[in-house]
Amino acid sequence: MAKRRRSQLRYEFLGQLPFSPRFRVTYVGVGILFLLVVISAFVVVSSAHHTRVQYVRLQKMERQHDQLQTTWSRLLLEESTWSSPSRIEALARKRLDMHVPDVNESRVIRP
Template structure:
Protein backbone atom coordinates (compact mmCIF):
# COMPACT_ATOMS: atom_id res chain seq x y z
CA UNK A 1 0.00 0.00 0.00
CA UNK A 2 2.97 2.34 0.54
CA UNK A 3 3.86 2.04 -3.13
CA UNK A 4 0.33 2.87 -4.25
CA UNK A 5 0.23 6.34 -2.62
CA UNK A 6 0.28 9.43 -4.83
CA UNK A 7 2.47 12.52 -4.16
CA UNK A 8 -0.18 14.50 -2.26
CA UNK A 9 -0.95 11.73 0.16
CA UNK A 10 2.76 11.37 1.06
CA UNK A 11 2.65 14.73 2.82
CA UNK A 12 -0.81 14.30 4.34
CA UNK A 13 -1.31 14.06 8.08
CA UNK A 14 -1.79 10.60 9.44
CA UNK A 15 -5.42 10.02 10.30
CA UNK A 16 -4.86 9.89 14.06
CA UNK A 17 -2.80 13.19 14.05
CA UNK A 18 -4.96 15.14 11.60
CA UNK A 19 -6.31 18.30 13.32
CA UNK A 20 -10.03 18.78 13.22
CA UNK A 21 -11.60 21.79 11.56
CA UNK A 22 -12.72 23.13 14.96
CA UNK A 23 -9.17 22.94 16.28
CA UNK A 24 -7.79 24.83 13.29
CA UNK A 25 -10.56 27.44 13.57
CA UNK A 26 -9.83 27.86 17.29
CA UNK A 27 -6.13 28.32 16.54
CA UNK A 28 -6.85 30.94 13.88
CA UNK A 29 -9.24 32.77 16.23
CA UNK A 30 -6.65 32.64 19.02
CA UNK A 31 -4.04 34.19 16.75
CA UNK A 32 -6.54 36.84 15.61
CA UNK A 33 -7.34 37.70 19.26
CA UNK A 34 -3.66 37.95 20.12
CA UNK A 35 -3.09 40.18 17.11
CA UNK A 36 -6.01 42.41 18.07
CA UNK A 37 -4.77 42.63 21.67
CA UNK A 38 -1.29 43.65 20.49
CA UNK A 39 -2.83 46.26 18.19
CA UNK A 40 -4.86 47.70 21.10
CA UNK A 41 -1.75 47.86 23.27
CA UNK A 42 0.29 49.57 20.55
CA UNK A 43 -2.49 52.04 19.79
CA UNK A 44 -2.95 52.89 23.48
CA UNK A 45 0.78 53.48 23.83
CA UNK A 46 0.90 55.75 20.79
CA UNK A 47 -2.18 57.63 22.00
CA UNK A 48 -0.53 58.32 25.38
CA UNK A 49 2.66 59.52 23.69
CA UNK A 50 0.77 61.84 21.35
CA UNK A 51 -1.36 63.19 24.22
CA UNK A 52 1.79 63.99 26.20
CA UNK A 53 3.20 65.72 23.13
CA UNK A 54 -0.05 67.69 22.73
CA UNK A 55 0.11 68.87 26.35
CA UNK A 56 3.73 69.99 25.90
CA UNK A 57 2.79 71.93 22.76
CA UNK A 58 -0.15 73.56 24.54
CA UNK A 59 2.15 74.65 27.40
CA UNK A 60 4.56 76.08 24.84
CA UNK A 61 1.68 77.91 23.12
CA UNK A 62 0.62 79.47 26.42
CA UNK A 63 4.19 80.61 27.12
CA UNK A 64 4.46 82.10 23.63
CA UNK A 65 1.10 83.88 24.05
CA UNK A 66 2.31 85.39 27.33
CA UNK A 67 5.58 86.48 25.73
CA UNK A 68 3.70 87.97 22.77
CA UNK A 69 1.50 90.00 25.12
CA UNK A 70 4.56 91.29 26.96
CA UNK A 71 6.21 92.26 23.68
CA UNK A 72 3.10 94.15 22.59
CA UNK A 73 3.10 96.07 25.86
CA UNK A 74 6.78 96.84 25.46
CA UNK A 75 6.25 97.99 21.88
CA UNK A 76 3.45 100.27 23.03
CA UNK A 77 5.70 101.78 25.67
CA UNK A 78 8.63 102.34 23.27
CA UNK A 79 6.48 103.82 20.52
CA UNK A 80 4.31 106.18 22.53
CA UNK A 81 4.07 109.65 20.91
CA UNK A 82 5.24 111.46 24.04
CA UNK A 83 8.38 109.33 24.27
CA UNK A 84 9.20 109.84 20.59
CA UNK A 85 8.70 113.62 20.93
CA UNK A 86 10.90 113.73 24.03
CA UNK A 87 13.70 111.73 22.34
CA UNK A 88 13.49 113.91 19.22
CA UNK A 89 13.94 117.07 21.26
CA UNK A 90 16.65 115.66 23.57
CA UNK A 91 18.82 113.58 21.26
CA UNK A 92 18.20 115.16 17.86
CA UNK A 93 17.52 118.70 19.07
CA UNK A 94 14.34 118.85 17.03
CA UNK A 95 11.57 121.32 17.76
CA UNK A 96 8.23 122.36 16.37
CA UNK A 97 8.62 125.15 13.80
CA UNK A 98 7.23 128.59 14.49
CA UNK A 99 4.29 129.76 12.38
CA UNK A 100 6.43 132.14 10.32
CA UNK A 101 8.89 129.25 9.56
CA UNK A 102 6.19 127.11 7.95
CA UNK A 103 6.03 127.19 4.18
CA UNK A 104 3.24 125.70 2.11
CA UNK A 105 4.37 124.20 -1.18
CA UNK A 106 1.76 123.95 -3.91
CA UNK A 107 2.12 122.02 -7.14
Protein backbone atom coordinates in the same frame (compact mmCIF):
# COMPACT_ATOMS: atom_id res chain seq x y z
CA MET B 1 -30.43 -5.27 16.39
CA ALA B 2 -29.10 -4.40 19.79
CA LYS B 3 -25.68 -5.43 18.62
CA ARG B 4 -25.88 -3.16 15.63
CA ARG B 5 -27.04 -0.26 17.73
CA ARG B 6 -24.11 -0.72 20.12
CA SER B 7 -21.62 -0.65 17.26
CA GLN B 8 -23.20 2.55 15.92
CA LEU B 9 -22.91 4.18 19.33
CA ARG B 10 -19.30 3.08 19.53
CA TYR B 11 -18.51 4.68 16.14
CA GLU B 12 -20.33 7.86 17.11
CA PHE B 13 -18.31 8.00 20.32
CA LEU B 14 -15.09 7.36 18.40
CA GLY B 15 -15.99 10.25 16.09
CA GLN B 16 -15.69 12.61 19.06
CA LEU B 17 -12.18 11.52 20.09
CA PRO B 18 -9.14 13.79 19.55
CA PHE B 19 -7.87 11.87 16.53
CA SER B 20 -11.09 12.29 14.57
CA PRO B 21 -11.13 14.80 11.68
CA ARG B 22 -14.01 16.75 13.23
CA PHE B 23 -12.05 17.24 16.45
CA ARG B 24 -8.94 18.39 14.54
CA VAL B 25 -10.94 21.02 12.66
CA THR B 26 -12.28 22.31 15.96
CA TYR B 27 -8.75 22.55 17.40
CA VAL B 28 -7.52 24.38 14.31
CA GLY B 29 -10.44 26.80 14.48
CA VAL B 30 -9.86 27.49 18.17
CA GLY B 31 -6.14 27.92 17.52
CA ILE B 32 -6.79 30.42 14.75
CA LEU B 33 -9.26 32.33 16.92
CA PHE B 34 -6.76 32.40 19.79
CA LEU B 35 -4.06 33.71 17.47
CA LEU B 36 -6.41 36.42 16.18
CA VAL B 37 -7.31 37.43 19.73
CA VAL B 38 -3.63 37.71 20.69
CA ILE B 39 -2.86 39.78 17.58
CA SER B 40 -5.86 41.99 18.30
CA ALA B 41 -4.65 42.51 21.88
CA PHE B 42 -1.22 43.59 20.64
CA VAL B 43 -2.82 46.03 18.21
CA VAL B 44 -4.99 47.51 20.97
CA VAL B 45 -1.99 47.93 23.30
CA SER B 46 0.08 49.49 20.51
CA SER B 47 -2.74 51.86 19.61
CA ALA B 48 -3.21 52.91 23.24
CA HIS B 49 0.52 53.58 23.60
CA HIS B 50 0.58 55.60 20.38
CA THR B 51 -2.41 57.62 21.60
CA ARG B 52 -0.68 58.40 24.90
CA VAL B 53 2.52 59.47 23.14
CA GLN B 54 0.60 61.76 20.80
CA TYR B 55 -1.40 63.23 23.70
CA VAL B 56 1.82 64.07 25.57
CA ARG B 57 3.16 65.68 22.40
CA LEU B 58 -0.06 67.69 22.05
CA GLN B 59 0.21 68.93 25.64
CA LYS B 60 3.81 70.06 25.06
CA MET B 61 2.77 71.92 21.93
CA GLU B 62 -0.13 73.58 23.74
CA ARG B 63 2.24 74.74 26.51
CA GLN B 64 4.63 76.10 23.89
CA HIS B 65 1.71 77.86 22.18
CA ASP B 66 0.69 79.48 25.47
CA GLN B 67 4.27 80.64 26.10
CA LEU B 68 4.52 82.07 22.59
CA GLN B 69 1.18 83.85 23.01
CA THR B 70 2.43 85.40 26.26
CA THR B 71 5.67 86.49 24.60
CA TRP B 72 3.77 87.91 21.63
CA SER B 73 1.47 89.92 23.92
CA ARG B 74 4.46 91.26 25.85
CA LEU B 75 6.23 92.25 22.63
CA LEU B 76 3.14 94.04 21.31
CA LEU B 77 2.89 95.99 24.54
CA GLU B 78 6.58 96.81 24.40
CA GLU B 79 6.29 97.95 20.78
CA SER B 80 3.38 100.23 21.58
CA THR B 81 5.37 101.69 24.48
CA TRP B 82 8.48 102.33 22.37
CA SER B 83 6.54 103.81 19.46
CA SER B 84 4.25 106.16 21.38
CA PRO B 85 4.29 109.69 19.92
CA SER B 86 5.01 111.33 23.28
CA ARG B 87 8.09 109.16 23.80
CA ILE B 88 9.36 109.85 20.27
CA GLU B 89 8.88 113.59 20.80
CA ALA B 90 10.73 113.47 24.13
CA LEU B 91 13.65 111.58 22.57
CA ALA B 92 13.76 114.02 19.64
CA ARG B 93 13.99 116.97 22.05
CA LYS B 94 16.59 115.34 24.26
CA ARG B 95 18.92 113.54 21.84
CA LEU B 96 18.48 115.49 18.61
CA ASP B 97 17.84 118.88 20.18
CA MET B 98 14.63 119.28 18.15
CA HIS B 99 11.63 121.39 19.07
CA VAL B 100 8.17 122.20 17.74
CA PRO B 101 8.46 125.27 15.48
CA ASP B 102 6.69 128.50 16.40
CA VAL B 103 4.20 130.11 14.06
CA ASN B 104 6.89 132.62 12.95
CA GLU B 105 9.33 129.81 12.15
CA SER B 106 6.99 127.94 9.84
CA ARG B 107 6.37 128.82 6.20
CA VAL B 108 3.67 127.64 3.88
CA ILE B 109 4.79 127.03 0.33
CA ARG B 110 2.13 127.04 -2.32
CA PRO B 111 2.67 125.82 -5.82
